[in-house]
Amino acid sequence: MVENLLTEKLTATDPMLPGLFRIHRILKESYDTFTVELVSLEGYQTFPFEAGQFNMLYVYGVGEIPVSISGDPLHPETLVHTTRVVGTVTRAMRELKIGDVIGVRGPFGSAWPVQAAKGNDLVFVAGGIGLAPLRPALYQILAQRDRYGKIVLLYGCRSPEDILFRKELEKWRARFDLEIYVTVDYANTRWHGNVGVVTKLIPKAPFDPLNTIAMVCGPEVMMRFTAIELQKRGVNPDNIYISMERNMKCAVGFCGHCQFGPTFICKNGPVYPYSQMQNWLAMWEI
Amino acid sequence: MKTFDAILKETRFFQDLKPEYIDIIAGCGSNARFDPGDYIFREGEPANTFYLIRHGQVVIELHDPRRGQLPIYTVHEDDILGWSWLFPPYKWHFSARAVSLTRAIALDGACLRGKCDADTDLGYELMKRFAAIVIDRLHATRLQVLDIYG
Numbered sequence: 001m002v003e004n005l006l007t008e009k010l011t012a013t014d015p016m017l018p019g020l021f022r023i024h025r026i027l028k029e030s031y032d033t034f035t036v037e038l039v040s041l042e043g044y045q046t047f048p049f050e051a052g053q054f055n056m057l058y059v060y061g062v063g064e065i066p067v068s069i070s071g072d073p074l075h076p077e078t079l080v081h082t083t084r085v086v087g088t089v090t091r092a093m094r095e096l097k098i099g100d101v102i103g104v105r106g107p108f109g110s111a112w113p114v115q116a117a118k119g120n121d122l123v124f125v126a127g128g129i130g131l132a133p134l135r136p137a138l139y140q141i142l143a144q145r146d147r148y149g150k151i152v153l154l155y156g157c158r159s160p161e162d163i164l165f166r167k168e169l170e171k172w173r174a175r176f177d178l179e180i181y182v183t184v185d186y187a188n189t190r191w192h193g194n195v196g197v198v199t200k201l202i203p204k205a206p207f208d209p210l211n212t213i214a215m216v217c218g219p220e221v222m223m224r225f226t227a228i229e230l231q232k233r234g235v236n237p238d239n240i241y242i243s244m245e246r247n248m249k250c251a252v253g254f255c256g257h258c259q260f261g262p263t264f265i266c267k268n269g270p271v272y273p274y275s276q277m278q279n280w281l282a283m284w285e286i
Numbered sequence: 287m288k289t290f291d292a293i294l295k296e297t298r299f300f301q302d303l304k305p306e307y308i309d310i311i312a313g314c315g316s317n318a319r320f321d322p323g324d325y326i327f328r329e330g331e332p333a334n335t336f337y338l339i340r341h342g343q344v345v346i347e348l349h350d351p352r353r354g355q356l357p358i359y360t361v362h363e364d365d366i367l368g369w370s371w372l373f374p375p376y377k378w379h380f381s382a383r384a385v386s387l388t389r390a391i392a393l394d395g396a397c398l399r400g401k402c403d404a405d406t407d408l409g410y411e412l413m414k415r416f417a418a419i420v421i422d423r424l425h426a427t428r429l430q431v432l433d434i435y436g
Contacts, residue, residue, distance in 0.1 A: 128435030158435040
């Protein structure tokens with residue numbers, strides 16, 4: 001309780017001021033993707049957040065980027081982020097060692113509808129690194145598994161080498177109360193799994209479309225086509241949630257860098273009902 | 287034991303097809319079984335059959351002299367495998383290999399081609415259904431070549 005209040009104070013008083021966090025652990029997820037586990041240097045023992053939210057991570061002297069939280073909301077003792085090496089900041093972040101310090105602002109943004117989804121079937125559709133922002137919701141839901149109907153995870157990535165959280169996926173796959181289907185775009189004959197885009201898994205996935213909440217995260221093109229396939233199955237667009245990504249800078253809705261139509265992704269998003277975004281997604285030059 | 291026509295009626299592909307057409311198609315069917323690693327057909331061979339996969343998983347492949355066999359797309363239970371039997375030059379453009387033990391109904395496309403020519407309503411029905419598969423796979427392939435996760 002005290003820790004929660006202290007953390008809330010940190011983010012509420014000055015959202016532009018990064019807190020200091022030490023790198024506690026680094027995990028290599030694939031050739032270009034890694035996970036960092038962070039602990040506070042300022043005496044905060046927990047970092048409460050909701051599944052789907054993001055933080056601004058600051059590599060001192062290099063720059064700041066938004067990264068979704070990929071850890072377990074029920075275990076906020078460490079702050080977990082998974083990111084791919086795509087630019088200057090992530091490249092510098094990959095070079096950091098255990099014990100190095102980075103700045104953290106957050107958590108920011110809207111969350112997956114984990115509570116509202118109770119009683120429904122759940123379909124998670126992840127593309128590539130998009131599995132990372134969905135993982136906190138999966139942790140939270142699996143911790144209270146009996147409150148939900150069927151749970152299906154459909155995961156697509158470029159190749160078998162790009163599959164994230166392999167050990168966790170294997171562990172989850174061993175459960176009888178969670179269906180996991182993985183597909184890749186490119187493979188060689190050593191891969192015995194599915195080949196093809198993730199949207200092709202939707203028509204046969206075992207869920208009741210009239211009683212389903214879908215949570216979708218991945219590249220925008222993939223999310224658009226996923227939403228189309230889910231609607232073909234009969235899922236209501238109000239029950240499809242997507243996580244948007246734009247050039248977030250201030251993370252509190254001041255700077256306008258991430259404005260998308262009438263909303264700021266950092267403040268009103270990143271998680272939106274698809275019904276709210278579908279008309280904007282197909283628009284050019286927005 | 288279920289008859290072919292009863293099995294065909296339950297599939298997505300043949301759903302709502304007139305019973306008399308189901309009977310014609312079922313008359314061209316036979317059971318097929320493939321062990322993991324078996325090739326169902328190979329690129330360049332005559333295409334005179336198509337398959338309704340009843341159980342198992344089949345990968346469609348292309349051979350590249352430098353990189354070997356390249357898996358392109360996986361088909362599963364209740365999927366249709368093969369449309370080259372319907373279009374000249376009636377040769378397979380890709381190969382298909384069973385990934386796991388696969389049971390299927392093999393349908394004699396050469397026999398069906400003749401029946402479709404004789405009964406153009408049947409031909410049109412089948413053509414519409416195969417066109418839907420082709421469009422669906424074309425859309426999927428477009429996304430696949432975009433390398434959207436890159």
